[in-house]
Amino acid sequence: MPTSTGSDPQIAARQRWMGVLARAEDGALEAAWAGLAEPPEYRVLRPPETGLVMVRGRMGGTGNPFNMGEMSATRCAVQLEGGTVGIAWVAGRSARHAELAAAFDALLQQPARRDGLEETVIAPLESAERARREEDRANAASSRVEFFTMARGED
């Protein structure tokens, strides 16, 4: 969940699903799209474009920003027949990932579709992600160590 979440619940909801769509693993969105009962028509407003995002860090972790290095990213914008525009910015160079993420973003903005898609697409992606994180965390925790300092009493 982005750190700079606004107070607008609609924006917060969109930030959440855009993040889930961006982090989805290879093929997951393709499968989800194939699973749609009625895949809608959409027009590509801005075809997938791969480029670079300059990643920034902060001095000492909390200070002023500095440029750390770039990462590859792909963006795309699509429009549904009704005019709704879907947008995607995803890490990596997969044009298909960006296009499908944009298409899902547009669909999720449709009140009639949202609940269904939340349930069938976003929730499963989120729970897969949660499981992945949980496994990583448990793995890391297995190597948690208690260091003892040995007191070497002279008396």
Add this chain to the structure above:
Amino acid sequence: MYVAVKGGEKAIEASHRLLEEARRGDPSVPEVSTRQIAEQLGLAVDRVMAEGSLYDRELAALAIKQAQGDLIEAVFLLRAYRTTLPRLGNSEPVDTARMAIRRRISATFKDIPGGQVLGPTYDYTHRLLDFRLAGEGGSGGKAAAPVERADVPAGEPMPRVADLLGHEGLIEEEAAPDAAGAPPTDITREPLRFPAGRDARLQTLARGDEGFLLALGYSSQRGFSNNHPFAGEIRYGTVAVEVVPEELGFAVEIGEIEVTEVQMVNQFMGSAGAPPQFTRGYGLVFGHQERKAMSMALVDRALRAAELDEAAVSPAQDEEFVLYHSDNVEASGFVQHLKLPHYVDFQSELELLRKLRAEFEAPPAEAAE
């Protein structure tokens, strides 16, 4: 002066073919895939991404394969590729306090909230060659026994050690971000200027050659600058990357990257303007690269000499020396350009020398009178 030469097209073509053969090696041995490189030579991939200054595991793996494992050549390939891509934007600064931790240790405090987590590290290995890896089917074809997963309360926070230690004011606090929020210097867009800001220094160090920074950091420990460092915290894991697309006006997460962060804590005797305290050096690099991140933090601290009223007398404290020589693509280019034909150059130097030698050997004009 370098004067261009022509010719040799056929020989160059043949050289390319020989290179391809050399890269492939014995054709009866299965070819390595970029996916295998990305999965099984992950630390090489990390180094190439960091010094290539481009986070993309697949591209770095391809570069390593193409460069036959020559990591500096692979860095060069990645740098060349990045020039073909447009800059889509800048990320929000990554928040390392919210890192999903794979490893996190502190050498200064043993009891830290969230604990010390060793994670995958070579630190406690015996450095004995493991011949099982050389056996048929690698590790015997068997996956390593799964680790026993610890049962830890979910969501236990792992605050940065440096943020905890501010107490007593004995450890220097990081300056709060400027409210004005001027964008940081980008050395890929503007030439380095001296004195460089810490932003330009950190960007240069983050993409700098690991070997060069390691040697400089080492020199600072051995007495060439007065560094007395402790590893306050080393953490490695994944952080979210967010951008604020213009068309949206709010932040969205585009994915996650692995980074290593190091906070060095250094003894400081104080100056006219600052009391005795621990000062800090910072390292942040792509991937799992502790040696590099530690070296970066040592050199970052050494380069803060002017700011802390220290005499800059050692190589690691010399900003121009460090920043101008840390980039291995530039260094390698300038050293290796010496291999290119310099025939005309050399001829003119030869002639000059012949003239000087003749003058040297000729009897002085006055004596001949």
